[in-house]
Amino acid sequence: MLAMIEMIDQSDSLRTPDMVCQPDPRSPKAIFMDEKPLTVEYQYEKIVKFNLHDGVPEDIRVQFETTRNLYLYAWFVYRFYPVAEHHAYACLELALRERFEPEMLAAGERKYEFGPGLKRLLTFAKEKGYLKDENFSVWRRRTEQRALSRTEDEIWKESQRKGLKEITFEEMQYEIKDVDRDHEYIGVVIESLPWLRNHYAHGSKSLHGQVMGTINLISEIINQIFLENNAADEPA
Numbered sequence: 001m002l003a004m005i006e007m008i009d010q011s012d013s014l015r016t017p018d019m020v021c022q023p024d025p026r027s028p029k030a031i032f033m034d035e036k037p038l039t040v041e042y043q044y045e046k047i048v049k050f051n052l053h054d055g056v057p058e059d060i061r062v063q064f065e066t067t068r069n070l071y072l073y074a075w076f077v078y079r080f081y082p083v084a085e086h087h088a089y090a091c092l093e094l095a096l097r098e099r100f101e102p103e104m105l106a107a108g109e110r111k112y113e114f115g116p117g118l119k120r121l122l123t124f125a126k127e128k129g130y131l132k133d134e135n136f137s138v139w140r141r142r143t144e145q146r147a148l149s150r151t152e153d154e155i156w157k158e159s160q161r162k163g164l165k166e167i168t169f170e171e172m173q174y175e176i177k178d179v180d181r182d183h184e185y186i187g188v189v190i191e192s193l194p195w196l197r198n199h200y201a202h203g204s205k206s207l208h209g210q211v212m213g214t215i216n217l218i219s220e221i222i223n224q225i226f227l228e229n230n231a232a233d234e235p236a
Contacts, residue, residue, distance in 0.1 A: 011024060011025050011026060011078065012079060015076075015077070020076070021076065022076065023040070023075055023076060024074075024075065024076055024077055024078040026078040026209075027074075027075055027076075027078060028209075040072070040075045040076075043071075043072055043074075043075040044072055046071075046212060047068050047071045047072055047212075047215070048068075050068065050215055050216055050219045051219065052064050052219060052222055052223055053223055053226070053228045054228065055226045055227050055228040056095070056222055056223065056226045057098060057226070059094075059098075060091065060094060060095045060098065060222065063087070063090070063091040063094060064088075064091050064218075064219070064222070066087060066091075067084055067087045067088045067091055067215060067218075068215070070083050070084035070087055071084040071211065071212075071215060074209065078207070078209065079207060081207070081208065081209045081210075081211050082200065082204065082206050082207060082208070082211070084211055084215070085200065085211040085214050085215070086197075086200035086201070088211070088214055088215050088218045089118075089193070089196065089197035089200065089201075089214075089218070090197075091218065091222075092118075092193075092218045092221060092222065093118050093121070093197070095221075095222045095225065095226070096118070096121035096122065096125065096221075096225065097116070097121065099125075099225045099226060100116075100121055100124050100125060100128075100225070101116060101121075104116055104120075104121075104124055117194065118193060118194045118197055119190060119191075119193075119194040122189070122190045122193065122194075122221075123190055125221075125224075125225050126186055126187075126190065130224050130225045131186050131221065131224055131225070132186070132224075133181075133184065133185045133186055134181075135220065135224055136185055136186070136189075136217070136220055137216065137220065138185060138213075138217070139183075139185040139186075142183065142185070143176060143180050143181055143183070144176065144180075146179075146180040146183065147174045147175065147176040147177065147180040148174050150174075150177075150179065150180060151174035151175075189217065189221075196214075
């Protein structure tokens with residue numbers, strides 16, 4: 001007796017010509033907590049802000065454009081999201097190899113068939129001063145939040161000491177101090193990115209649309225390791 005063949009869901013099947021420009025049914029219909037409908041124009045607005053500067057070699061910028069296009073077209077094919085994320089990791093590794101492999105080999109690094117691994121490349125970039133916590137938007141936002149939370153806690157404790165019955169936080173002013181900056185980001189990135197890249201490279205069934213953070217992070221790394229055309233020869 002022949003086994004029944006499970007049919008692929010239509011959303012995952014090859015698009016017919018009349019369906020090519022129809023949004024994937026899994027694409028969100030509205031902005032969270034907003035009645036404004038989502039469109040491919042909104043999808044474009046989200047991805048267009050992530051750019052590589054002109055100091056990045058053209059071949060790498062072309063690969064990053066492919067990542068951005070994959071994200072944009074995921075509006076029509078939802079399964080392009082993990083493809084976009086996977087391609088972003090590949091773009092990052094290409095950029096790191098092109099930027100640092102000759103220098104690493106000249107310094108006595110062992111020659112590998114496919115070049116140094118992603119973790120070693122990221123570590124080398126950090127050791128050379130090209131990757132710094134303060135140059136990442138996530139680290140800056142987290143630092144500001146730590147400063148805000150610390151200030152709120154200090155105000156609350158002071159109000160308790162004074163016996164106040166209530167306090168009001170209105171446009172509270174806060175100063176970022178060293179204690180707020182005392183948290184590591186790039187070290188976590190170096191440990192996690194190779195694992196995430198391998199998750200895709202070795203075969204994955206993952207399906208999610210939350211890849212914007214990855215694309216932002218990778219654009220920030222690439223923009224740091226290559227100097228802009230009017231920048232000094234060494235990282236600040």
